[in-house]
Structures are given as C-alpha cells and as structure tokens.
Amino acid sequence: MPIEQIDIENFLRLSNESPILDVRSPGEFSHAHIPGAVSLPLFTDEQRKIIGTAYKQQSRQIAVKMGLEYFSERMKLIPEEVEEICKSRQKAKLNGQLKSVSILLHCWRGGMRSGAVAWLLNLYGFKVYTLKGGYKAFRKWALAQFENxxxxxxxxxxxxxxxxxxxxxxxxxxxxxxxxxxxxxxxxxxxxxxxxxxxxxxxxxxxxxxxxxxxxxxxxxxxxxxxxxxxxxxxxxxxxxxxxxxxxxxxxxxxxxxxxxxxxxxxxxxxxxxxxxxxxxxxxxxxxxxxxxxxxxxxxxxxxxxxxxxxxxxxxxxxxxxxxxxxxxxxxxxxxxxxxxxxxxxxxxxxxxxxxxxxxxxxxxxxx
Incomplete structure (x- = not known):
C-alpha cells in the first residue's frame, strides 16, 4: 500500500475513523497539537535538541546519522505502540491479527521524522496517510478559520x-x-x-x-x-x-x-x-x-x-x-x-x- 500525502481538510475528515499520530517530540506536543492527536515521539526532547545542534553547527549528514541511530532504537517499539493506540480506539483484532488499519501521521513540516515513521509503519502493514506540510500547515489552516x-x-x-x-x-x-x-x-x-x-x-x-x-x-x-x-x-x-x-x-x-x-x-x-x-x-x-x-x-x-x-x-x-x-x-x-x-x-x-x-x-x- 503506497503512503499517501493529503491536505489538512481530508486529514481531519479521515480522523473520524483513523488515529492521528504526532511524531514530534513530547515538548512540542505538550505545547500544542492537533486536537485528538496521540503523541508518538520519534525522538525525545533531548535527542531533538542534540540533532538540531548538530545540524546547525556541524552538517546535515552528521545530524541525519544521529537521527538514524536514535530511530533504530525505536523501530521495534513504534509498531507495537501504534497497535496499542489502535486497540484503544476499538480498532478490532481478528483471530489475533490486527485488521487493516489506516493511520494519519505528521511531524512539524511533513519532513524526515514523519517520512521515516511512515515508511516503517507502511512496511509493517498499516495504510499510512501523511499530512502535507505537517503541523505547520495545520497551524496556518487553524489561524485562517478565524478569518472566515x-x-x-x-x-x-x-x-x-x-x-x-x-x-x-x-x-x-x-x-x-x-x-x-x-x-x-x-x-x-x-x-x-x-x-x-x-x-x-x-x-x-x-x-x-x-x-x-x-x-x-x-x-x-x-x-x-x-x-x-x-x-x-x-x-x-x-x-x-x-x-x-x-x-x-x-x-x-x-x-x-x-x-x-x-x-x-x-x-x-x-x-x-x-x-x-x-x-x-x-x-x-x-x-x-x-x-x-x-x-x-x-x-x-x-x-x-x-x-x-x-x-x-x-x-x-x-x-x-x-x-x-x-x-x-x-x-x-x-x-x-x-x-x-x-x-x-x-x-x-x-x-x-x-x-x-x-x-x-x-x-x-x-x-x-
């Protein structure tokens, strides 16, 4: 199943049936998030800070390598956490096997964090939709609602x-x-x-x-x-x-x-x-x-x-x-x-x- 990138309104419509997973750090999520989203952090706050510092002070390549190292520690756990999230939303299991479930995924700008987790969960068997532009696009959309x-x-x-x-x-x-x-x-x-x-x-x-x-x-x-x-x-x-x-x-x-x-x-x-x-x-x-x-x-x-x-x-x-x-x-x-x-x-x-x-x-x- 291919990973699909969709706009915010389709993303919100699908959220009536599918969970929204926010892969930003816990601190980012705690400050503000899309209502109804569940935190599924790829990196801790400290790891995000370390990667960001490496990106600015060293190079993109070094920062990516650090990110991949942290990601490898989470690869086995993330699918298990998503299964639990789906169960809590009463996405039924059949004979011990999780039914085909769609999930909605985003990070800050729809970049590497959501891309990496989307790849992993798609490989595991989930139907994955990512938010075009990430949380940043949602914020732009949210503020626009007050102008209507x-x-x-x-x-x-x-x-x-x-x-x-x-x-x-x-x-x-x-x-x-x-x-x-x-x-x-x-x-x-x-x-x-x-x-x-x-x-x-x-x-x-x-x-x-x-x-x-x-x-x-x-x-x-x-x-x-x-x-x-x-x-x-x-x-x-x-x-x-x-x-x-x-x-x-x-x-x-x-x-x-x-x-x-x-x-x-x-x-x-x-x-x-x-x-x-x-x-x-x-x-x-x-x-x-x-x-x-x-x-x-x-x-x-x-x-x-x-x-x-x-x-x-x-x-x-x-x-x-x-x-x-x-x-x-x-x-x-x-x-x-x-x-x-x-x-x-x-x-x-x-x-x-x-x-x-x-x-x-x-x-x-x-x-x-």
Missing amino acids: EYKLNILGGYTGSGKTMLLQEMKKVGNLVIDLEKLANHKGSAFGSLGEEDQPTQEMFENLFATELYKAVESGKDIMTNGEHYTKNSSEIWLEDESRHIGRVGIPNRLWDAMRKSPLYFLDIPFEERLKHVIEIYGRFEKEELEKSILRIQKRLGGLETKKAINFLHENNLHECFSILLKYYDKFYMHSLYKRENLESVLNKISCATVDLNNARTFYNQSA
Whole structure:
C-alpha cells in the first residue's frame, strides 16, 4: 500500500475513523497539537535538541546519522505502540491479527521524522496517510478559520444566569454550540479556575477553537431537524458572551470582534435567583481557594468590600459574601455590555424567573 500525502481538510475528515499520530517530540506536543492527536515521539526532547545542534553547527549528514541511530532504537517499539493506540480506539483484532488499519501521521513540516515513521509503519502493514506540510500547515489552516465569516448568535446574561447550562441543553436538541469555557478550562471570572484542569496554551486553545468552528460548519451542512419543536437554524453557531480573555487565553481578535457585532440574547434573571445558583456552584469549594479568588479582584472590588466579603466567607455567610461579589460582576458585565457600539440593534432580552433547564423552552419561545 503506497503512503499517501493529503491536505489538512481530508486529514481531519479521515480522523473520524483513523488515529492521528504526532511524531514530534513530547515538548512540542505538550505545547500544542492537533486536537485528538496521540503523541508518538520519534525522538525525545533531548535527542531533538542534540540533532538540531548538530545540524546547525556541524552538517546535515552528521545530524541525519544521529537521527538514524536514535530511530533504530525505536523501530521495534513504534509498531507495537501504534497497535496499542489502535486497540484503544476499538480498532478490532481478528483471530489475533490486527485488521487493516489506516493511520494519519505528521511531524512539524511533513519532513524526515514523519517520512521515516511512515515508511516503517507502511512496511509493517498499516495504510499510512501523511499530512502535507505537517503541523505547520495545520497551524496556518487553524489561524485562517478565524478569518472566515460565521453566522453567530451570542448568549449573554449576568453572572449566575446558567448560560453554560442552557448552551449544553441547546446542543442536545441539535443546535451548533461551541463551549469556549470548556475549551479554555476556565469559567471566565476570578473564580473561573476552581475545579478546572490546567488551562491550555494560547496556541492549543486556538487549535481547539478552530477545529470546533470547522466541525460546526461541516455538521451544519448535513444536520437535520430532530423533531424537537425548538431546534433552530442549523447554520447558526451559538457562543457564550465572553470577555476577550478567558483566564490566560484570549479569543482571536477577528472572532471576538464578530461576536461583539452578532445578535445578543440576554438572559434576564432576578438577582436572588442568580445568587442561589452561584452559591450552589462555588459554595462547595474550600474557603482558602475562595479567599484567593476574592483577593485577585481586590484592586477593582475595593479594600472595604474585599474585607467584608472575606469576613462573611469566614463566618460561613455565603449569601452575603457572594452577594457582594455578584454585585461587582453585574456592574462589570453592564459596563462591558454598553461598550458595544451597536447594542440597541443586537440586544434581545429573554426574561426567565429562575435558573433551570426549563429556561431552554422559555428561551426558544421568546426568541422565536
């Protein structure tokens, strides 16, 4: 079976059935990679550094010889590792023999590393596709996704309105939804990292976001109404109203500008109802973690309000503590809301009495 080199969109389409194997070093992979890829490093970080130094300071030939020496140490192990990867993806074995399996392979530029591993795995019996231009081509493609035009709808509302919960419900009934806070591993406020895994790098966040945009557009071409009376236009992508930065990662400028100009559906929910929801979400965390989060906004919250909030926290008076914080975030969101140049033309208020899943039906009835 010949090794085939394919472009990024065909590469991504095939990834629905076949594993993506990234043969770059562990450090390169850890920094950022194609979403869904599995690390299959040809060289360690140290080996890559040694080869790179030899290439620059000695010669290409010496660097290649070093690479071949390191490669020889990995030749037996790589096919075994790939078999295990395929098994984990439920690529079935038949009578102890692995079925014919296609794999997708790339390195940084589609050069010697992916070429060497592709040769080995093809020799072993895998059908191998390599990515034309490697990860570098993927990055160019990913950044280009943010330059495209999208039909966006933005779900807004004060803190504690249950926006993420509503978006998840909308996704269940067939809407195209991208959960930016899930991609960022952060809920967006000073408390946003609580209970979350470490945030991705900016580059990885962009890779995740770009891939989700692409998937949304592709699925929107084929999606069918599933019978639910509140399923919306399949070409629209729903996002939550966010600040430019979600924790340490930032929404690409072109997309953020587009979000600010898109229709904004504002969940208007009473303060006390939102306060109950916020306490339910954050009240379970340790006081030490909550205090650290409060201190992060001390400068903007003010010394007196910060002191009062922390005192209420240690008195186990979460209602008064979070009431102070929620008033601060309401003011902050209102300021951001009215900075939109075209607010009157994009704002649609949706009134809900409480924070719960029934808001999905209320939302569709009022926004229809």
